[in-house]
Amino acid sequence: MSIRISKEACVGCLACTRVCPGSLIKEKDGKAVIKYPRDCWGCASCVKACRFGAIDFYLGADMGGNGTVMNVSAEGAVLLWKITRPGGAVRIIEVNGKNSNKY
Amino acid sequence: MSIRLKREVLTADVLIIGGGTAGCFAALTLSENSELKVIIAEKAGIRRSGCLAAGVNAINAYITEGQTAEDYVDYAMKDAAGIAREDLLLSAARRFNKVTADLERLGLVILKDEKGNYVTRGKRNIKINGENIKPILADAVLQAPNVTVLEHVTITDLLIDNNEVKGAVGFHMEEHIAYEIQAPAVIVSTGGAAGLYKPNNPGFSRHKMWYPPFNTGAGYAMGMKAGAEMTSFEMRFIALRCKDTIAPTGTIAQGVRAKQVNSKGEVYEEKYGITTSERVYGTVRENHLGNGPCYLHTEGIDKGTEEDLLKAYLNMAPSQTLKWLQNDRTPGKEDVEIAGTEPYIVGGHTASGYWINTNRETTVKGLYAAGDVAGGCPQKYVTGALAEGEIAALDIIKKGRGVEITDQTSFVADEKIREYESILNSTEAFFSAEELEEAMQKVMDEYAGGISTNYQFNEKQLMLGEEKIVEITELTKDLNASDMHELMFVYELKERLIVCRSVIAHLGFRKETRWHSFQENLDFPGPDEKYRKFVNSTLKDGTFILKLRDIGKEIRYEHTDF
Structure with missing residues (x-):
């Protein structure tokens, strides 16, 4: 379980460094980097905080991960979760924050 | 050139250690109901720190229509096989619905039926959209008057004088700053302890665990070192x-x-x-x-x-x-x-934690505990943590103790800060904190009832486990740290090792099997009525002193006999 931060997409706003509950993301040369990738809890706080789509999270191989990545963007109260498989196939799931879970 | 930490001395009426669920709600309660000056010391950023980082999708402790707070107490007592405090459960349960309404006012979305009633999931649960529950709480705290939030500041020790709390000492995780925070009232709300046992995913995904891996038992360890009485560390939680x-x-x-x-x-x-x-x-x-x-x-x-x-x-x-x-x-x-999962120590689910009175004050005067760090009140979950933060805050306001400002770095804090500096300046370390952490988790797994032994253990194994944990603790004396984050890793390891020793001591003291898996002693495979009691401990001169405490409605759990 960990995250990848795209150097190209990261603008260096460092929003992710402020929300990581383990303070695992640090600034390096004006960009955010995950300093301790093995210490990631997988809470996705950083993925939600990034407004530039620069952070993906993925399942480690030891969790059965196959290289599929997930990120999330917000449109008002709606979170759009985007799952991209290794071949490029994309699935988007919308979760409206104003609606509650049924389960 | 050797590293010297800048020393900052801060004062507050109330110091809250840990800005998670309980800590944030305690701060909000203090801010709304008093003029007291509050400092929250939080080792991460409060918007997503603690158990609620990823969100929750139900309120699991709620009194639904037709149910009473007393029903909740009965349920929790039964689930804990009788090892729980009715006074704590009842006082939390009476606030479950109130604190839920408070959260809804702050912006939490709760599912409602066409009549406007909350939709339940079983007798004690309601359905919510809790993805943003922590940002909701944190935003309220950041706007609250008289509350200062110190982010990325980790606290290692309480300052105690004559069994009375005086404040705490810690350091910044990024910058070369040490803090002495003086306060006549301190609420510990650091959460419970993960990372004691070898986890389900011991490799790359080692932190993909149930409980926050950043909850390292800091609050338990600082309380033990301060001589506070603790309860039920043998009642582990396995999810x-x-x-x-x-x-x-x-x-x-x-x-x-x-x-x-x-x-x-x-x-x-x-x-x-x-x-x-x-x-x-x-x-x-x-x-x-x-x-x-x-x-x-x-x-x-x-x-x-x-x-x-x-x-x-x-x-x-x-x-x-x-x-x-x-x-x-x-x-x-x-x-x-x-x-x-691997076993955790967590007072929100089982009864492990500080031994407190009904007002959530610990056996150390002025020191309060709320949330997962507080014992005796299992199955309190999110609403119970909120309730305990509120109860502790209201008691502090009621007592209205004034601040005693000295503005001078105390001797004890000074000594501690020099210890931080010596770890930062040390270059000779044979092992890293990470290596010793793995060694500790292996010992706990094999000798103190981890996943690999089906959570079971016997007395001989516990004795060996204790010996090995003490050996690893000795090795921590030589650890060094190249930056402030690594300095935190060193202290987190030390905290976990103290908690491990407590867990082993408690597991061995309960000479029965009270709960399958949670505490399954193969030398005593069945329950024994003699042990329908709390196992409590205090750390004295490096040794855990254990005793049994009675359970029952008629008992007043006051601190007078400590």
Whole structure:
């Protein structure tokens, strides 16, 4: 379980460094980097905080991960979760924050 | 050039250590009801720190229509096989609905039926959209008057004088700053302890665990070092979770009424009982008997239900949704494999933690405990943590103790800060904190009832475990740190080692098996009425002194006899 931060997409706003509950993301040369990738809890706080789509999270191989990545963007109260498989196939799931879970 | 830390001395009326669920709510209560000056010291950023980082999708401690607070107490007492405090449970339960209404006012979305009533999930749960529950709480705290939040500041020790709290000492995780924070009232709300035992995913994904891996038992350790009495560290918590992702199972079990089945398709849960520990035990037994793997039977659920489950998990454990979708093995197509986690110490689920009075004050004067760090009140969950933060805050306001400002770095704090500096300046370390952490987790796993021994242990194993943990503790004296974050790793390891020693001492003192899996002593495989008591401990001159304390409605749990 960990995250990848795209150097190209990261603008260096460092929003992710402020929300990581383990303070695992640090600034390096004006960009955010995950300093301790093995210490990631997988809470996705950083993925939600990034407004530039620069952070993906993925399942480690030891969790059965196959290289599929997930990120999330917000449109008002709606979170759009985007799952991209290794071949490029994309699935988007919308979760409206104003609606509650049924389960 | 040797590193010198800049020293900052801060003063407050109330210091809150840990800005999670309980800490944030205590700060809000203090801010709304008093003029007291509050400092929250939080080792991460408060918007997503603590247990609620990823969100929760139900309020699991709520008094639904037709139920009473007393019913909740009965349920929790039974689930804990009698080892719980009725006074604490009742005072928390009476506030469950009030604090839920407070959260709704702050912006939490709660599912309602057409009449406007909350939709329940069983007798004690209501359905919410809790993805943003922590930002909601944190935003309120950041706007609250008289509250200062110190982020990325970790506290290592309490300052105590004559069994009275005077403040705490710690350091900044990024900058070369040490803090002495003086306060006549301190609320510890650091959460419980993860990372004591070898985890389910011991490799790359070692932190993909149930409980926050950043909750390292700091609050327990600082209390023990301060001489505070602790309770029930033998009552470990083991969660039944979705395998690999360690995501919650309750949403599937209660939400879609999925049964626990073994690989032969047999429903086994009734065979072993349905208390929290029995559900774990049943799964362990079925695996042991060769009937594994075990599953939650979801195959065949309809598309709409499946879609809702995918969304529900995105709101609290997104890795599970990712796992389902990455190769299209969704819950409607395949049952969900389940497993027990490694054991944790967590007072929100079991009774482990500080021994407190009804007002949540510990046995150290002026020191309060709230949330997972506070003992005696199992199954309090999120609303219980909020309630305890509120109860502690209201008692502090009632007592109205004034601040005693000295503005001088105290001798004890000074000594501690020099210890930080010496670790930062040391260059000779044979082992790293990471290596010793792995060694500790291996010892706990093999000798103190971890996953590899089906959570069982005997006295001989515990004795060996204690010996080995003491040896590892000795090795921590030589640890060094190249930066402030690593300095925190060193202290987190030391905290965990103290908690490990306490767990082993408590496990050995209860000469019975009170709960399967949670505390399963193979030398004493059954329950013994003699032990229908609390096991409590205090750390004195480096040794844990243990004793039994009576349980019962008629008992007043005051601190006068400490």
